[in-house]
Amino acid sequence: MKSSLSHWVRAGAVCCLLLGPALSPALAGTVKVGAIFAVTGPASFLGGPEARTAALVVEKINKAGGIGGDTIQLIVKDSAGSTEKAVSFAKQLIEEEKVVAIIGPSTSGESMAVKKVAEDGQTTLISCAAADVIVNPVARYVFKTPQKDSFAAQMIFEEMRRLKIDTVALASGNDGFGKAGKEQLEKLAPAFGITVAASETYDSKATDLSALVAKLKANAAIQAVINWSVVPAQAIIAKNMRQAGWRVPLFQSHGFGNIEYVRAAGAAAEGIVFPCGRLLVVDALPAGHPQKALLGQYKSEYEAAYKEEASAFGGYAYDAMNMVAAAVRQAGNDRAKVRDAVEGLKNFPGVGGMFTFSPEDHNGLTIDSFAMMTVRDGQFVLYQGK
Amino acid sequence: MSLDLFLQYLFAGITYGSIYAIVAIGFNIIYNTTGIINFAQGEFVMLGGMIAISLLEYLPLGYAIAAAVLITMAIGALIEMLFIRWLESPSVLRMIIITIGISILLRESALHIWGESIRSLPYFYGNEITTFNLGSVHISPQVVWVIVACAVMMAGLSVFFRSTPIGREMRACAANRTAALLCGINTRNMVTLSFMLSAGIGALAGCVMSPITYTQYDSGTSLAIKGFTVAILGGLGNSLAAVAAGILLGIIEAFSVSVVPLAFQDAIAIAILLLILFVKPHGIFGSSEAARLKDF
Numbered sequence: 122m123k124s125s126l127s128h129w130v131r132a133g134a135v136c137c138l139l140l141g142p143a144l145s146p147a148l149a150g151t152v153k154v155g156a157i158f159a160v161t162g163p164a165s166f167l168g169g170p171e172a173r174t175a176a177l178v179v180e181k182i183n184k185a186g187g188i189g190g191d192t193i194q195l196i197v198k199d200s201a202g203s204t205e206k207a208v209s210f211a212k213q214l215i216e217e218e219k220v221v222a223i224i225g226p227s228t229s230g231e232s233m234a235v236k237k238v239a240e241d242g243q244t245t246l247i248s249c250a251a252a253d254v255i256v257n258p259v260a261r262y263v264f265k266t267p268q269k270d271s272f273a274a275q276m277i278f279e280e281m282r283r284l285k286i287d288t289v290a291l292a293s294g295n296d297g298f299g300k301a302g303k304e305q306l307e308k309l310a311p312a313f314g315i316t317v318a319a320s321e322t323y324d325s326k327a328t329d330l331s332a333l334v335a336k337l338k339a340n341a342a343i344q345a346v347i348n349w350s351v352v353p354a355q356a357i358i359a360k361n362m363r364q365a366g367w368r369v370p371l372f373q374s375h376g377f378g379n380i381e382y383v384r385a386a387g388a389a390a391e392g393i394v395f396p397c398g399r400l401l402v403v404d405a406l407p408a409g410h411p412q413k414a415l416l417g418q419y420k421s422e423y424e425a426a427y428k429e430e431a432s433a434f435g436g437y438a439y440d441a442m443n444m445v446a447a448a449v450r451q452a453g454n455d456r457a458k459v460r461d462a463v464e465g466l467k468n469f470p471g472v473g474g475m476f477t478f479s480p481e482d483h484n485g486l487t488i489d490s491f492a493m494m495t496v497r498d499g500q501f502v503l504y505q506g507k
Numbered sequence: 508m509s510l511d512l513f514l515q516y517l518f519a520g521i522t523y524g525s526i527y528a529i530v531a532i533g534f535n536i537i538y539n540t541t542g543i544i545n546f547a548q549g550e551f552v553m554l555g556g557m558i559a560i561s562l563l564e565y566l567p568l569g570y571a572i573a574a575a576v577l578i579t580m581a582i583g584a585l586i587e588m589l590f591i592r593w594l595e596s597p598s599v600l601r602m603i604i605i606t607i608g609i610s611i612l613l614r615e616s617a618l619h620i621w622g623e624s625i626r627s628l629p630y631f632y633g634n635e636i637t638t639f640n641l642g643s644v645h646i647s648p649q650v651v652w653v654i655v656a657c658a659v660m661m662a663g664l665s666v667f668f669r670s671t672p673i674g675r676e677m678r679a680c681a682a683n684r685t686a687a688l689l690c691g692i693n694t695r696n697m698v699t700l701s702f703m704l705s706a707g708i709g710a711l712a713g714c715v716m717s718p719i720t721y722t723q724y725d726s727g728t729s730l731a732i733k734g735f736t737v738a739i740l741g742g743l744g745n746s747l748a749a750v751a752a753g754i755l756l757g758i759i760e761a762f763s764v765s766v767v768p769l770a771f772q773d774a775i776a777i778a779i780l781l782l783i784l785f786v787k788p789h790g791i792f793g794s795s796e797a798a799r800l801k802d803f
Contacts, residue, residue, distance in 0.1 A: 163725070165623030295770040323769040326729050328720035329523060332761040333769045335515035353625045353721050363636040364647045365515070381624050385721055387635035429624075 150191040152454050154179070154445055155198070155214035157225035157235065158249070158438070162201035163325060164296075166379060167227040167351065170435035171249055172197050173427055174419075175224060178442040181422075188450050195442075200226055207231035208238055215242035221449060221459050224441040225249050227434075228351075230297030236263050245460045247444055249437035251375065252301030256483040262460055264483045266440040266473050267433075268375060268398060270298075272488045274305045276396040277347060277372050278313040280493060283506065284370070286344045288316045290337045292358060294325040294350030302349035302374055318343050325352045334361040345369050351376035356386035363389040370394060375491070378433035383496050394504055396491040398473050400436050401501040415470050436472030444469065444476070508765065514644040516761045522650045524757025525657040526720070529712035530734025531741065531749035532660060533705040539668070539681040539744050540701035543602040547586070548709055549731025550613035555579045555710025556722035557617060560626045568631065576710045583706025587699045610727070617724035628717040635718075649718050656715045660708055661750055677701060681744070729773075736780040742793025751792065 156175050159168030179195040187193060196218055198210035207226045214220045215238065222245035226232050229252035236255065239246035239262045248255050248265040251273075255265050281289065291306055293299035303320065310317050318340055321333050337343060346369060348358050355377050362371060373395040380401075383390045399406060403416040419439055423431040444463055452458035466485070469476040474490025493504035530552060537545040559575035566574060590605050591597075597605075630637065631652050638645040668674040679687040680697045688694050713722065720726065733756070741752030756779065760772050767775075783790065 161618055161623060166625070169623045295768075321768055324773055327769065327772070328726075328729075329519065330769070331522065332516055332519040332764040335512055335519060336764050338515075339509065339512045353723070356625075356721070360635045360647075364638045364645055366638060366640075366645045385625055385627055387629075389635040 150187070151194045152188060152191050152449055153194050153196060153218055153220040154442070155196050155211075155218060155220035155223040156438075156442075157198050157200050157207050157210050157214070157223060157227075157231070159202035159227040159231070160197070160199040162203065163352065164202035164228045166381065167249070167434045168199070168202070168225075170423075170429075170432050171225065171227055171438035172199075174423060174435035174438040175442045177423060177426055178439060178446070182446055188446060191454065193446065193449075196220065200231055202228055202231070204231050204234045208234050211235045211238040211246075212242070215239075215244045220244065221454055221456055222247065222445045222463075224438060224445060228297055229255065229301050232263075232265070233297065236260055239263055243460075244456055245445070245448075245463055247441040247463070249434070249441055251298055253305060254301060259481060259483050264444070264463055264478065264485075266437045266444070266471065266476075266484075268396075268473055268486050268490050269484055270302050270374065271305045271309065272486075272491055273375050273396045274302070274309045275488060276491050276493060277306075277394075278309060278315055280372075280394065280504075280506075281315060281345060282313055284345075286370070287314060288318045288342045289345045289347055290340070290343045291317055291320040292330075292333065292337070292346060292348045292350075293320075293322055294327075294352050294354060295322050296325040296350070296352070298374075298376060299325065299350045306347060306349065323350075323354060325350065325354070327352075327354045327357065329361070330354060330358045331361045331365065334358065334365050334367065338362075338365055338367045343369065345372060347372045347374075349374045349376070353382070353385060356382045356390070359386040359389040359393060375433065378494075378501075380430050380432070380501065383499055383501070387499075390496045390499070392495060392497075394493060394495050397494050397501075398433050398436060398490060399492055400431065400433055400472050401494060402492070402503050405503055411475060412470060412472075416472060419472055433472075440471035440473050440476070443471065511643045512765075514642070516765070517758060518644055518646055518650065520758030520761030521754055522653060522719070522757065523760055524754035525653045525750075526712070526716050526730070526753075527733045527737045527756055528750040528753025529653075529657050529660065529708065529716075530730050531737040531753055532664065532746045533709045533712070534734055534738040535744050535746050535749055536664070536705040536708065537701050538738070540677045541602070541698050542681060543599055543606065544735065544738075544743075545702070545705065546603065546606040546731060546735075547610035547613060547727075548705060548734060549727030549729070550610045550617075551579055551583060551706045551709030551727075552713040552716075552730055553617060553722060553724065553727035554582060554613065554706075555713030556628065556717040556726075557621050557626065557713075557724075558710070559714045560628055560717070560722060561621070563628065568629070572628075572711070572714045575714060576707050579710035579713075580703040580707040583702040584699050587702035591702075592695055592699065610731070614725055614727065621724055623724060625721045625723045626717075627721045628714060630718045631715075647719070649715075653715050653719070656711060657750065660711070661746055664708075664746055673697075673700070732773075733776060736776050739780060740783050740790055742790025745790070745792060748790060748792035752790070 158172040179193045183192045200207040229250040232248040232250040232255045251267040293303040375397045377395045378397040406413045420431045448459045448462035452462040474486045476485035478485040495504040533548045559571045562571040632648040676692045737753040741748030
């Protein structure tokens, strides 16, 4: 029995080998797009929605007849948040799969590592990670869809000025996003007349921050806390601050834009202030807002397909995938031309905002792509000031 | 350092410490009967939390936790029967590799069943911002639950292992399996029982800590590392020492925040583990005499 089974397997393998070349002409009308997302691992809350969103966008385009008759083949690689894996997947996608462009990776650390691979392979990379350094200085082939973290820092400091807060504490995760954010905050604070009295880093897998909170609380000069991370610690720090009976305002980064964290922090999430794209508050937008229709459409499509709430993270992949599709539609299945087409996108409506790329700006968003939000009764609402 | 800050650190340390201690106790139970370290212990903690969270839709909190503990115990027994029971006198190394395999299997299954999102049980008493004050120190009621659960488990186990026939049989198994067999003890059943027991304890720990630390499909790994450190620190096999070592490690971690960034917490734990392995490999509370009599 055993031997006959292996016989079949071998026969099957031979058939595949023989049929392989014969089948490939049938696949001629395919445009290969690579995707590297942290679908599993510590950054899976980013990569999961991103991979699902990209699949949704591709399915929709293919159902509508593809791009000029060609279907898009999305090749998703799960980096599990590991930089090494992301780099080797990027090489594989560029050299073996010969993809026309790559969307992702999900995290800033991975994106920085893959940046060079994309440049060397002369393949467009549209990162879904937030750190400024990904597109600053500009690399010819590297773009990104999330809003810059410097914009987020600026929004937070402007709000602090309105609230007459001048001494703050920073807390950040020790991952790429946390480090980049910390750098931006420390760089921009003096320009707003704000003193950073303490700056603490915690492990991105931290499960309790009460000791850190106790340390910060002991410094009576601190008037507010800014936490910068994309991990569950965002909810934990909120809980630990309130449990310690510390009532100073808590500001978070745009990494907080996932309703799961609000649920996780429960009552402690109330009143957290953070900048984020408008997807979270789509229902509250005025009817004439240029993004309203698109945001509503993405939200309802995603929620119908996956029975979970759409987050800002999935939106990053939505924009990246649509940009690649728009560029291919314009320039065809050609790496160099697709790069030029992406750089040429003007007033491109996306979940993150209206994108206008240029040779100097590979993020394409302005500061008004962010809005300040807060949490009220367990929901995200537009922040109206105190 | 002011007294307030000192006490606040102390309580943070006791909280971490109790969590580590409960995980370490799970390691110790299996070690005590089989002489192996079950590296899937952290996954039992994760499973307990996850199952309770899922059952919460259908059952009240208390029943959901009880059911989660029983289901995890059944999973523990099933794992032992499927992967370990039929092995003919397996080497320690082989059994350890098997448990590492099981931990990966459980983690990946959890990813498929529950997805990658973070979940948590509601606070048993009050909510996320409820605290009571001990002098100027604020403590979350859930911390008290963790400490009480840890104390009750420790007391229960200590009575179980010292005073009940089954507990004694399990200890006999650990001391010398062949001799235990000759005395008419069904050693295989004892091993199954120890897996059930440690799965149950892990699951209960997963439930009481879930509101504080949250539960995610991969939250078991880091807990297992800490639990292992604590088990070694206290001296393998000694549950009382594990609690003392757990709280000691927790307090060291909490106080270290005042001098180094919190991100170094794990580095401190690992440094302590290495130091103990070099200087006193049988643990701070273990005796070198007893350690020499063990297989390895």
